[in-house]
Amino acid sequence: MTTCPIHAAASRRALTCLLAGVLVALASGAGAVETPTIAVEKFAFAPKEISVLPGTKVTWINHDETPHAISAADKGFVSKAMDTDDRFEYTFTTEGDFAYFCTLHPFMTGIVHVHK
Amino acid sequence: MTDHDQPTGFDAERRRTLGCLAGWTGAAIVWTVAGGVPRALAASSSGGGAAAASNAFTFVQISDTHIGFHKDANTDIVGGFRRAAGDINALAQRPALVVHTGDVSHLSKPEEFGQAKELLQEIRVDRVHTVPGEHDALDDGLAGYLKNFDHDGRNRAWYSFDQSGVHFVGLSNVLNFKLGTMTSLGDEQLAWLKQDLAHVSHSTPVVVLAHIPLWTVYAPWGWGTADADQALALLRPYGSVTVLNGHIHQVLQKVEGNIALHTAMSLAYPLPTPGQEGIGEPGPVKVPAGELGKLLGTRQLTVVRGKHELALVDTPIDHA
Numbered sequence: 001m002t003t004c005p006i007h008a009a010a011s012r013r014a015l016t017c018l019l020a021g022v023l024v025a026l027a028s029g030a031g032a033v034e035t036p037t038i039a040v041e042k043f044a045f046a047p048k049e050i051s052v053l054p055g056t057k058v059t060w061i062n063h064d065e066t067p068h069a070i071s072a073a074d075k076g077f078v079s080k081a082m083d084t085d086d087r088f089e090y091t092f093t094t095e096g097d098f099a100y101f102c103t104l105h106p107f108m109t110g111i112v113h114v115h116k
Numbered sequence: 117m118t119d120h121d122q123p124t125g126f127d128a129e130r131r132r133t134l135g136c137l138a139g140w141t142g143a144a145i146v147w148t149v150a151g152g153v154p155r156a157l158a159a160s161s162s163g164g165g166a167a168a169a170s171n172a173f174t175f176v177q178i179s180d181t182h183i184g185f186h187k188d189a190n191t192d193i194v195g196g197f198r199r200a201a202g203d204i205n206a207l208a209q210r211p212a213l214v215v216h217t218g219d220v221s222h223l224s225k226p227e228e229f230g231q232a233k234e235l236l237q238e239i240r241v242d243r244v245h246t247v248p249g250e251h252d253a254l255d256d257g258l259a260g261y262l263k264n265f266d267h268d269g270r271n272r273a274w275y276s277f278d279q280s281g282v283h284f285v286g287l288s289n290v291l292n293f294k295l296g297t298m299t300s301l302g303d304e305q306l307a308w309l310k311q312d313l314a315h316v317s318h319s320t321p322v323v324v325l326a327h328i329p330l331w332t333v334y335a336p337w338g339w340g341t342a343d344a345d346q347a348l349a350l351l352r353p354y355g356s357v358t359v360l361n362g363h364i365h366q367v368l369q370k371v372e373g374n375i376a377l378h379t380a381m382s383l384a385y386p387l388p389t390p391g392q393e394g395i396g397e398p399g400p401v402k403v404p405a406g407e408l409g410k411l412l413g414t415r416q417l418t419v420v421r422g423k424h425e426l427a428l429v430d431t432p433i434d435h436a
Binding site for chain 1: 222299400
């Protein structure tokens with residue numbers, strides 16, 4: 001999506017495409033946004049909120065000395081316990097707003113917005 | 117259940133048990149139940165615990181051993197545990213039992229539970245009772261924990277037993293985590309607790325074990341139990357209730373009428389004080405060499421008949 005053509009006569013479709021790309025870029029903090037990464041650090045998710053396109057694989061990496069585990073609020077996706085440097089990946093195939101939390105520390109919350 | 121209001125008190129064996137309290141130097145909090153009220157006696161570096169009445173029995177609380185943890189905050193968990201076990205074994209009066217208030221393991225791995233079980237056997241005591249922490253409930257819930265610590269053979273994490281006229285209740289508050297809220301005991305367990313207590317006279321001292329505090333220590337870090345009030349309401353009619361918790365790796369207490377709630381030190385690593393300035397999250401705190409052993413420890417309790425509160429002695433593993 002980041003390769004959307006941009007020109008003066010951009011169609012509505014192209015503009016939408018561009019906005020989505022920008023959102024993904026902002027969320028990941030990088031230009032290439034195929035697999036945004038969320039840091040699990042100091043008992044928080046960073047970024048806490050991201051927006052991605054359907055089909056995007058999101059990766060969480062635990063940087064804490066304490067284990068954490070990811071679970072959707074509705075348990076739609078659940079990771080195993082992640083020790084230091086462990087990763088969890090999940091591909092969001094459908095649109096929606098997916099709130100999630102750490103099942104060991106439920107005050108740690110985040111949300112993934114999945115929209116075209 | 118023995119009626120703790122009886123003036124005759126405990127028997128000679130318990131009297132002998134009491135005598136050894138004076139020799140306590142362990143890295144534990146010593147709980148004394150006397151007259152139905154547990155008191156914690158602070159163990160001193162000279163080894164002189166608070167004098168316990170002759171009609172009392174003692175037990176020991178340990179907590180948050182996190183067997184399997186190997187990070188900077190403590191690279192020798194096992195060594196620290198063995199020092200604590202040595203202190204408990206050196207008590208002049210052998211405790212009636214040891215209770216472990218959760219996070220036995222760090223990552224719920226079978227080998228961690230296995231090692232923990234072996235280490236606990238190094239404590240020379242007749243009974244060790246545990247309740248699970250959230251670190252014991254990873255991935256497959258409590259299945260791995262219960263393979264090793266199913267105390268009444270019912271394959272569930274809550275149970276009760278009687279010891280020396282005291283009713284002990286072990287609870288689990290580490291499975292019901294929901295987004296943005298504190299943990300809970302859950303309706304099924306609360307219904308069981310009500311049924312369990314229905315057979316216990318109000319004059320019987322009650323000791324409740326649960327990992328996460330049964331009062332709200334600090335909600336932003338989840339240091340509390342959302343439905344604890346329902347459990348405490350069931351316990352309020354009792355003359356002596358002592359709630360022993362772990363989870364926060366430090367000693368705090370709160371008293372509500374006849375209910376005294378105490379958290380304990382860990383045997384693994386320290387955590388910050390609630391909301392501690394400059395830290396911001398409840399992760400392991402790295403302290404200078406030489407400081408760690410002052411922040412880890414155990415608790416001895418003595419139950420003295422006729423007194424509402426147990427005598428507690430919190431003892432760091434570094435002591436003279």
